[in-house]
Amino acid sequence: MAEEKELILWGATSPGEILEEKLQEMNVDVNDFAARIGYTPKTVNELLKAKCRVTVEMAYSLEFGTGIPQYFWLEAQKQYERDLWREKIKKSLKKSVVWRKFFPIAELNPRTWIKDFNNKEDGVTPILKFFGVASPKAWENYYYKNRLKVAFRISLAETEDPYAASVWMRRGEILADEIKMEKQNDKKVRSAIKKAMPQFVELAKNDVAAWEDLRHKKALPKPKVGEDFIDDGMHKLQELGAKLGIKVLYAQNFKSAPIHGMARWYKDIPVIQLHDRFKDRNAFWFTFFHELGHIVLHGKKDIFIKNVYYGNKNQQKDDEANAFAQKYMVQAGLEDSRIP
Structure with missing residues (x-):
């Protein structure tokens, strides 16, 4: 049980990395393990290199082969994908720092309209959450281009400051x-x-x-x-x-x-x-x-x-x-x- 808790803490890693350590602990090579769980060595190698996902079927096979419950493998896969997307979003938001500067920062600072407005991690996410949009591009499409105009017959593109408006x-x-x-x-x-x-x-x-x-x-x-x-x-x-x-x-x-x-x-x-x-x-x-x-x-x-x-x-x-x-x-x- 203690061993499983330790593995769960490795949520930032891929299921394949966890499996690789488990195989080393079991002293079982890839070919032997693949034969035991009914998959080809190629598929197991792809899993080890995070080139394939853990499916529900594979999770049950891994449970039989390693003794680690199927729900752990499925959650490890989900956590890994969440981490990948989080990193992808972070990189994308770093490129959007300039977008933040178009807003009336000096006047917004004293207000409490945008929660965590000046967080140290990034200044873009709080603005996106405030507007309820997924990206600066989504904000642009809604407020600056067509979506708002379709819904209410106006566009902020021609206002003096569409960001403040x-x-x-x-x-x-x-x-x-x-x-x-x-x-x-x-x-x-x-x-x-x-x-x-x-x-x-x-x-x-x-x-x-x-x-x-x-x-x-x-x-x-x-x-x-x-x-x-x-x-x-x-x-x-x-x-x-x-x-x-x-x-x-x-x-x-x-x-x-x-x-x-x-x-x-x-x-x-x-x-x-x-x-x-x-x-x-x-x-x-x-x-x-x-x-x-x-x-x-x-x-x-x-x-x-x-x-x-x-x-x-x-x-x-x-x-x-x-x-x-x-x-x-x-x-x-x-x-x-x-x-x-």
């Missing part, structure tokens, strides 16, 4: 997944939003008044660098949205991708994602109403990103969302503070 978008997806909510029917959601517009208007009016009061008292909150910021007014907006079947999210954007708002249907749930560092509260509410307008007026197959140019941006739909926002800003008695 993709991080902000992905952060929203992660935040959305943390909020448990049933899938929504688009017609019912739109109807519910229209009925609830007086509530949104009242909330906006009270929130801006409270914000102005804090401004006069010179008591405006100062969000910490690197932390997502949600004050009382933003939290109330989030709660009202949730009652109607909308996820309202807040995430700090990046200097090179100054996105202030985004509207989309994500996993059959309408999502509005807003920047959390608005200096002008009127601008915050105009942006929210603008994105809400997209949810009410436009289809489920579009992503609408405010304040950033991207390929296939529909100016007519953007103008319609502006008109929607302006209408409710007027009702709330607020200035039409549009982000240029």
Whole structure:
């Protein structure tokens, strides 16, 4: 039993290396062993040199020939293949270090969005896990080329900084997944939003008044660098949205991708994602109403990103969302503070 435990620790080696040591211990040559287990010497030699895999059939034959259980040989084969792939991936990721540098490293460092972001082994794996992609090429295909465009009719290729924009978008997806909510029917959601517009208007009016009061008292909150910021007014907006079947999210954007708002249907749930560092509260509410307008007026197959140019941006739909926002800003008695 102790001997088997010692062999199991050799998971980084091939089954053939383990077998070679066992044959030496048994004082049996390859030809004799091959005859005992019903294989040709050529096959056994290929196994010893890791040129063939241990199959289920072979594992049972090895158990009869060596006394070591079949499950050990099968697990040794699996472990060996895992190690080979791990090394292959490591070599591949070392070549991808340059890819990491395209992301807004300085602004990401204070944030906790990407787990183990600055690990010493490699700086690429944490980014891949954050995006849920297998390689930089997969990221490129999804966010920069065709996949995202196929799913949502946009591509980030024409944005000023697709790397920063993709991080902000992905952060929203992660935040959305943390909020448990049933899938929504688009017609019912739109109807519910229209009925609830007086509530949104009242909330906006009270929130801006409270914000102005804090401004006069010179008591405006100062969000910490690197932390997502949600004050009382933003939290109330989030709660009202949730009652109607909308996820309202807040995430700090990046200097090179100054996105202030985004509207989309994500996993059959309408999502509005807003920047959390608005200096002008009127601008915050105009942006929210603008994105809400997209949810009410436009289809489920579009992503609408405010304040950033991207390929296939529909100016007519953007103008319609502006008109929607302006209408409710007027009702709330607020200035039409549009982000240029």
